[in-house]
Amino acid sequence: MLKTIRLEDENTQFLKKVESISGEIITVCDQCGVCSGSCPFTDDMDITPANMMRKVQLGQSDVLETETIWICASCLRCMARCPRGLDLSKVAEALRQINLRTAINHIKVEDISPEEAKRLPAIAYVGAFRKLTG
Amino acid sequence: MKNNNTQLMKIPYFPGCTLKDQAKNFERSALDSAKILGIEFVEIPKWICCGTVESLTSDDDMHHIAPMRNFIRVEEMNSQKIVDNEYRMLTLCSMCFNTLKRSNQFINNNDQETLKKLNDFMYLEEDYQGKVEVIHFFELLREIGFEKVAQKVNVPLKSLKIAPYYGCMLLRPPDIGIDDAENPSIIEEFISSIGADPVDFNSKHRCCGSYHTISKVQIVINSAKKIITDARNHGADAIITSCPLCAFNLDSRQKEIKEQDDSFKQMPIFYFSQLLALAFGLDKDSLGLEDNYINPEPLLKEKGLL
Numbered sequence: 119m120l121k122t123i124r125l126e127d128e129n130t131q132f133l134k135k136v137e138s139i140s141g142e143i144i145t146v147c148d149q150c151g152v153c154s155g156s157c158p159f160t161d162d163m164d165i166t167p168a169n170m171m172r173k174v175q176l177g178q179s180d181v182l183e184t185e186t187i188w189i190c191a192s193c194l195r196c197m198a199r200c201p202r203g204l205d206l207s208k209v210a211e212a213l214r215q216i217n218l219r220t221a222i223n224h225i226k227v228e229d230i231s232p233e234e235a236k237r238l239p240a241i242a243y244v245g246a247f248r249k250l251t252g
Numbered sequence: 253m254k255n256n257n258t259q260l261m262k263i264p265y266f267p268g269c270t271l272k273d274q275a276k277n278f279e280r281s282a283l284d285s286a287k288i289l290g291i292e293f294v295e296i297p298k299w300i301c302c303g304t305v306e307s308l309t310s311d312d313d314m315h316h317i318a319p320m321r322n323f324i325r326v327e328e329m330n331s332q333k334i335v336d337n338e339y340r341m342l343t344l345c346s347m348c349f350n351t352l353k354r355s356n357q358f359i360n361n362n363d364q365e366t367l368k369k370l371n372d373f374m375y376l377e378e379d380y381q382g383k384v385e386v387i388h389f390f391e392l393l394r395e396i397g398f399e400k401v402a403q404k405v406n407v408p409l410k411s412l413k414i415a416p417y418y419g420c421m422l423l424r425p426p427d428i429g430i431d432d433a434e435n436p437s438i439i440e441e442f443i444s445s446i447g448a449d450p451v452d453f454n455s456k457h458r459c460c461g462s463y464h465t466i467s468k469v470q471i472v473i474n475s476a477k478k479i480i481t482d483a484r485n486h487g488a489d490a491i492i493t494s495c496p497l498c499a500f501n502l503d504s505r506q507k508e509i510k511e512q513d514d515s516f517k518q519m520p521i522f523y524f525s526q527l528l529a530l531a532f533g534l535d536k537d538s539l540g541l542e543d544n545y546i547n548p549e550p551l552l553k554e555k556g557l558l
Contacts, residue, residue, distance in 0.1 A: 141309070159471060159475075191462040192308065195424070198423075238465065240273055241268070241500075243466065244304040246466035
């Protein structure tokens with residue numbers, strides 16, 4: 119029997135927003151799971167990368183509260199393997215940006231201990247601040 | 253080793269932040285080795301940070317301005333005859349390579365609209381013409397020919413088993429990668445050219461955890477441990493990389509891995525250029541081994557290479 123999922127307006131708006139910021143056509147995701155199997159950090163995430171895509175397809179904005187969107191470090195293993203040619207790193211970036219554009223940072227500089235601060239290379243700071251602060 | 257300076261091939265070189273600080277040994281060993289091959293890296297005047305990570309959203313043009321200013325510098329180097337018709341921008345750091353190459357692709361999109369828009373921000377300099385091509389040192393070595401690299405080797409690194417760690421930034425996205433995204437071989441060819449044995453291992457393009465080394469350290473510790481253990485299980489004596497962030501995560505984070513698991517056997521991590529310099533017979537100053545966290549000297553002495 120054919121089933122139709124109808125999204126509420128607010129869900130559609132959220133989906134459209136993520137599609138617009140990421141530039142990805144998220145509705146073409148088939149939920150095959152290659153991304154979740156390829157991601158080196160699936161075990162550290164609270165929802166899998168495929169789950170993240172499903173939630174966005176359904177316009178469920180609680181995806182913004184997941185750890186997954188912050189753990190994705192744009193290594194692009196999933197992107198290189200996605201049979202639909204989707205770039206999940208751009209979707210995760212869009213979800214991070216929706217949070218960060220409300221001027222709430224995801225990391226606090228003061229949490230870095232003085233010993234670590236001395237030891238860490240510049241490349242780590244620039245990368246983290248670019249991805250995790252607004 | 254004799255070198256006639258007039259014959260050196262001059263190429264614009266973008267160092268990036270970390271090669272001027274924690275990864276000085278990467279820069280020194282690469283520049284000194286390049287001279288043996290007849291190449292002079294000419295540092296781009298007034299270069300600025302590339303931003304380390306690529307901006308991935310469709311609506312963010314701002315973060316492409318920094319890469320673009322560096323491209324303008326390369327075009328200036330040509331107009332000022334600092335280099336002769338050489339629009340290739342050479343990078344050593346994998347992250348700089350990735351960010352700059354992707355940005356260049358983004359700026360030079362088909363309709364040239366982004367290029368026009370970003371040039372409107374350039375009040376203090378000439379417009380970017382879009383002529384620059386970002387390349388990595390590995391690509392230049394491939395172009396010169398690994399057989400030519402092999403001819404310059406004074407000290408073949410015989411019996412040294414090396415795991416080629418590509419990481420992410422040299423290979424993905426596939427349309428900017430220096431080799432096949434899933435089954436690359438360029439670093440293996442490099443390893444063979446300096447007389448060492450390349451070791452195949454599953455984790456060669458597994459992410460080390462990148463910038464999470466700032467705020468999600470345990471993810472990086474776990475990832476580094478998996479990569480190093482995998483390399484060891486496949487018989488590697490050491491790992492090579494071209495990324496200062498991978499190097500920090502794989503090398504320096506072995507401190508934490510060891511603290512958490514005393515049975516863990518530590519492994520030296522080299523910049524590929526350090527082994528190139530070693531194979532060319534360059535001196536200690538060029539190698540900069542003292543800056544590596546895990547001391548590689550015992551391994552190199554055991555193999556009769558120091």
